[in-house]
Amino acid sequence: MTDQGIKSRPKYQRLALDPSGRHHLLLIDGPALSSEAADAGFDIAACETWIVIRRSAVPPEPILAEAPGAIRPFRSTAHLFSALQDRLARETMGLRIYAAGTEDFLWDIHGIADQAGMSRQELRFCHVGSKARRIFCVHCRTITAGVKTSIVACSGCGASLFVRDHFSRRLAAFMGVQVDAEAPGEVPDAEEIYA
Amino acid sequence: MIADGPIPLRVHDIESLSPSLKRFSLTALHGGELPTAAPGAHIMLTLRGPDRVMKNAYSLVSPAACRDRYQIIVRHVAQSRGGSAFLHQGIRPGDVIEAAPPVNLFPLSQSARKHLLIGGGIGITPLLSYLPLLKARGARFELHQISSAEDVGVFERLLAPFAPGQEIRIHGGGRGAFDLAGILSRQPLGTHLYVCGPRPLMDAAASTAAALGWPPGKVHKESFGEAAGGLPFKAILARRGIEIDVGETQTLLEAIEATGIAAPCLCRGGACGECRLPVIEGEVEHRDDFLSAEEKAAQSAVMTCVSRARSARLVIDF
Amino acid sequence: MTLQFKPNETFRSDFAYGKSDADLLRFPFPFPEDAYMYSVNIEPHVRGGPTAAFAHVFDIDEHYVAECRERALVLAEDPKRCQVLPHMEMAEWDTLELIMESLAADYPDHFSLTKAGDLWTWVNRPLGIQQSFTFGEAHTLPYGPFEYITRQAQGDFTLQDQRDDNLYVDGGMVTTQADWSLEFNIGMTFHEWHGPVPLAHEKGVFDRALKYLLRLQYGRPVRRLNWTITINPRLDTSPENYPVWGPDRTTVTSENVGEKVHLRVELQTLFRLPRSNAILFGIRCYLASVADLARVPKWRRRLHRVLRDLHPEIQAYKGLPRYRQMVLDHLAPFDDGAPTSPGIQSDLDAL
Ligand code: FES
Numbered sequence: 001m002t003d004q005g006i007k008s009r010p011k012y013q014r015l016a017l018d019p020s021g022r023h024h025l026l027l028i029d030g031p032a033l034s035s036e037a038a039d040a041g042f043d044i045a046a047c048e049t050w051i052v053i054r055r056s057a058v059p060p061e062p063i064l065a066e067a068p069g070a071i072r073p074f075r076s077t078a079h080l081f082s083a084l085q086d087r088l089a090r091e092t093m094g095l096r097i098y099a100a101g102t103e104d105f106l107w108d109i110h111g112i113a114d115q116a117g118m119s120r121q122e123l124r125f126c127h128v129g130s131k132a133r134r135i136f137c138v139h140c141r142t143i144t145a146g147v148k149t150s151i152v153a154c155s156g157c158g159a160s161l162f163v164r165d166h167f168s169r170r171l172a173a174f175m176g177v178q179v180d181a182e183a184p185g186e187v188p189d190a191e192e193i194y195a
Numbered sequence: 196m197i198a199d200g201p202i203p204l205r206v207h208d209i210e211s212l213s214p215s216l217k218r219f220s221l222t223a224l225h226g227g228e229l230p231t232a233a234p235g236a237h238i239m240l241t242l243r244g245p246d247r248v249m250k251n252a253y254s255l256v257s258p259a260a261c262r263d264r265y266q267i268i269v270r271h272v273a274q275s276r277g278g279s280a281f282l283h284q285g286i287r288p289g290d291v292i293e294a295a296p297p298v299n300l301f302p303l304s305q306s307a308r309k310h311l312l313i314g315g316g317i318g319i320t321p322l323l324s325y326l327p328l329l330k331a332r333g334a335r336f337e338l339h340q341i342s343s344a345e346d347v348g349v350f351e352r353l354l355a356p357f358a359p360g361q362e363i364r365i366h367g368g369g370r371g372a373f374d375l376a377g378i379l380s381r382q383p384l385g386t387h388l389y390v391c392g393p394r395p396l397m398d399a400a401a402s403t404a405a406a407l408g409w410p411p412g413k414v415h416k417e418s419f420g421e422a423a424g425g426l427p428f429k430a431i432l433a434r435r436g437i438e439i440d441v442g443e444t445q446t447l448l449e450a451i452e453a454t455g456i457a458a459p460c461l462c463r464g465g466a467c468g469e470c471r472l473p474v475i476e477g478e479v480e481h482r483d484d485f486l487s488a489e490e491k492a493a494q495s496a497v498m499t500c501v502s503r504a505r506s507a508r509l510v511i512d513f
Numbered sequence: 514m515t516l517q518f519k520p521n522e523t524f525r526s527d528f529a530y531g532k533s534d535a536d537l538l539r540f541p542f543p544f545p546e547d548a549y550m551y552s553v554n555i556e557p558h559v560r561g562g563p564t565a566a567f568a569h570v571f572d573i574d575e576h577y578v579a580e581c582r583e584r585a586l587v588l589a590e591d592p593k594r595c596q597v598l599p600h601m602e603m604a605e606w607d608t609l610e611l612i613m614e615s616l617a618a619d620y621p622d623h624f625s626l627t628k629a630g631d632l633w634t635w636v637n638r639p640l641g642i643q644q645s646f647t648f649g650e651a652h653t654l655p656y657g658p659f660e661y662i663t664r665q666a667q668g669d670f671t672l673q674d675q676r677d678d679n680l681y682v683d684g685g686m687v688t689t690q691a692d693w694s695l696e697f698n699i700g701m702t703f704h705e706w707h708g709p710v711p712l713a714h715e716k717g718v719f720d721r722a723l724k725y726l727l728r729l730q731y732g733r734p735v736r737r738l739n740w741t742i743t744i745n746p747r748l749d750t751s752p753e754n755y756p757v758w759g760p761d762r763t764t765v766t767s768e769n770v771g772e773k774v775h776l777r778v779e780l781q782t783l784f785r786l787p788r789s790n791a792i793l794f795g796i797r798c799y800l801a802s803v804a805d806l807a808r809v810p811k812w813r814r815r816l817h818r819v820l821r822d823l824h825p826e827i828q829a830y831k832g833l834p835r836y837r838q839m840v841l842d843h844l845a846p847f848d849d850g851a852p853t854s855p856g857i858q859s860d861l862d863a864l
Binding site for chain 1: 379
């Protein structure tokens with residue numbers, strides 16, 4: 001049930017340093033790299049690391065060095081994303097981005113990197129943390145976030161949406177399709193499967 | 196556009212650009228518009244010399260908007276007896292030459308944030324076809340042309356129409372004085388590299404880019420593709436007791452069809468599996484995407500649309 | 514060649530749609546044999562083929578005017594059915610050039626194109642359009658170049674950018690689709706886009722098809738047929754409107770099955786475009802009811818056999834389970850078990 005065999009669903013791997021890169025930027029949705037996210041030998045000192053501490057009080061004199069080994073804290077993912085846009089506009093070829101976090105975090109980064117002209121060959125993602133999904137209602141285009149169940153009511157049009165494994169990297173969302181479109185009212189029970 | 200075989204072209208004029216470079220303008224023999232010439236595309240010319248027929252590929256330098264003629268620039272290397280020498284010495288305005296429709300194996304990236312063009316010598320030709328399009332689109336680009344001292348003038352003249360306000364540089368000191376690594380290391384994210392010129396230059400650019408962390412998808416080397424044909428061989432259709440000569444530029448499938456026998460086929464590109472025939476004897480050079488690695492190793496079948504014999508004879512159960 | 518158009522046809526509400534005898538005989542019936550499984554069924558798109566639908570670069574038929582009007586209706590309801598990502602601008606002009614030049618050459622009675630340098634004049638007589646514009650300058654057209662020309666063509670189109678040894682669907686005009694969403698899929702790779710198709714991935718079909726298409730050459734287009742089943746002659750079976758057309762599947766009865774159930778065939782063509790090196794993918798949709806198909810002895814026998822023996826996962830993917838048995842019961846009496854000839858041609862000169 002949690003694998004519908006649809007090939008657009010991303011596959012993730014534990015992070016490993018890409019030796020072909022010239023400089024490495026590691027983005028973590030949290031205060032530190034979890035042990036599930038990377039190989040034991042992952043050389044974090046080779047990366048400049050950005051972390052999300054989820055606190056408004058960042059250190060008064062944050063480390064801003066753009067160098068391997070530096071660790072820079074951000075208040076929130078949105079805070080990190082805005083700095084990332086600015087940073088990528090100044091970067092040169094040879095950069096590799098590594099990211100560890102929820103799917104929302106990863107694919108928002110993908111969108112920013114894509115805007116900056118980076119291709120998938122320059123990105124490495126590992127999904128850790130909540131498996132909750134962002135669902136794009138294919139009928140009304142509303143995105144419903146944090147979905148943990150196989151069927152969910154669309155927050156836009158109210159349709160009972162079946163959560164397909166079909167994933168759009170551009171929308172950073174899975175597809176939701178009305179489950180009872182053919183026979184209105186025939187809605188199976190929702191199961192919690194994306195905890 | 197569906198190409199209907201080779202395009203007969205008339206040599207309209209020949210312009211001498213330097214002692215060793217000539218520009219040929221070729222127009223459609225029967226009038227009308229030529230297939231759109233893509234930036235980076237080449238045409239394969241069939242050159243009928245006095246003692247042999249040569250097939251040479253040349254990059255088109257005329258812009259895509261120009262549908263009434265194709266232009267190529269040809270360098271004449273002293274002592275060469277190949278197709279380029281023949282074009283320089285044996286071809287006059289008014290002559291007719293046959294060309295295969297244009298093929299593009301060196302296209303411009305549509306999603307690049309910046310284009311870095313590096314040419315070496317006559318390798319400038321495909322870059323010349325890029326420039327009108329890049330200018331028209333207002334695209335960001337940087338061009339470096341490596342040149343011997345004596346050719347600087349001709350490259351300057353060729354690039355002059357595109358030069359105002361652009362990062363175009365001609366390096367007259369040859370490769371030695373050219374800081375490849377310096378240029379590659381300061382390019383912004385999203386840059387694509389295009390390099391055309393002598394093989395050592397293209398290899399050096401690609402390996403330097405890789406060492407500096409450029410991903411393979413953003414490094415483009417000029418290519419005219421693999422030769423489609425190969426050594427001639429004899430195919431024996433065992434059930435029919437027929438022997439067929441498969442020529443250098445012909446596929447096995449085409450050779451069978453030329454005898455009037457209908458052989459199975461569909462995609463004609465090694466993907467569908469339709470043309471598979473069992474092999475009784477001989478060694479196959481597999482070029483398809485259909486057979487598995489084990490099937491290829493077993494040497495028991497051949498996809499006639501793309502694969503050939505490595506041996507002089509191939510006996511097929513057909 | 515002069516076509517008689519049927520401008521008052523509709524593909525929704527009252528479904529005022531029908532096929533002339535000639536139109537039925539030119540139908541690109543999708544099954545070359547009595548069984549169906551996914552394969553790389555791609556061949557060169559040459560002029561001519563087993564039915565008249567293969568005679569031209571882009572096929573125009575008696576439904577042209579009505580289909581263009583249906584497209585305009587869908588776009589008025591949902592403008593995002595046509596989208597092109599910004600980097601595909603050259604591919605837009607390539608598409609306009611290819612379609613205009615092909616239609617003008619293949620149907621000179623209906624379309625013409627004249628050029629004075631970059632100043633082009635396009636005449637589309639069936640739709641009553643005359644447009645002068647400057648090639649390469651989008652502001653001289655009422656829509657973007659891709660939207661402009663695909664509003665005047667039958668069938669859906671997508672644009673594939675080629676990069677990193679893959680094809681990305683980076684644009685499209687998609688109003689007559691078999692249940693896939695451009696808004697959701699735009700930007701996807703070849704395998705992601707085909708993600709939901711069962712069985713074919715495991716068979717390596719998409720790996721081989723992708724390699725083949727990456728080598729596709731300008732001037733050497735290719736084609737294939739694909740199919741599904743649609744209830745009513747409805748062109749817009751989009752996921753967006755699934756709540757609108759989904760209930761149709763429950764309306765099939767043993768009395769109306771012949772008229773309601775339609776075989777939906779896509780004549781898919783793929784063209785390498787010159788300036789952009791993109792691939793234009795044409796998805797030309799043809800509809801024929803089971804009752805119409807039953808008028809052709811070969812086709813009714815074969816349709817019965819294919820649907821009877823179809824792999825259950827393909828049945829489910831194509832949405833057949835609710836009514837497949839009714840179609841089989843309807844066709845079974847027509848299938849006398851006689852052998853059928855290989856290939857898709859009708860084997861009839863007239864009905
Ligand atoms: S004809 Fe398709 S593999 Fe040879």
